[in-house]
Amino acid sequence: AQSVTQLGSHVSVSEGALVLLRCNYSSSVPPYLFWYVQYPNQGLQLLLKYTSAATLVKGINGFEAEFKKSETSFHLTKPSAHMSDAAEYFCAVSDLSGNEKLTFGTGTRLTIIP
């Protein structure tokens, strides 16, 4: 079964600094991978997804992620953090059996320091 591991339940960065949120996957076949963001008291919103096309995926709000098969990773980055980026970020992997099941990581809370 596919799974994802998010390293670091809390990450703090200064405003304007690089954001790096880590996600490693476990899958016996090339997976479909997603990053979702949850702002306080809201539902989840898709940031970006990897579906076996380009390995560097660009998403909304200046975020991007690179699929690295050799490292089984799909880390999320943003060159310059904004205060509005403060949120909970979830990495997820799609079940390839065709039932659209997403398995989420445990989440990383991103705090932006002014």
Add this chain to the structure above:
Amino acid sequence: DTAVSQTPKYLVTQMGNDKSIKCEQNLGHDTMYWYKQDSKKFLKIMFSYNNKELIINETVPNRFSPKSPDKAHLNLHINSLELGDSAVYFCASSQFLAGTDTQYFGPGTRLTVL
């Protein structure tokens, strides 16, 4: 226009009661989901329906019963509520794309069982 809506937003009730949460999507999607997010923000799928047919039924107590009267609605009924049922419940919808579809989440229903 709200894409995925849930009612109520907050639900406070006593142990042993029966309650329902309603979900509606106006995106024309054919697949809908229920997720449970616990106090540590861990998000886990409970059920999903595709064209009103149950396709995912995770290990959930049979006190939880989803019902899909049509493709745009997926309700969750919970019998004999327990303290451990306290959580935020998210509804989501997507258009089936063999694992690559984007799921759109509702704002969540915070259930508190006293």
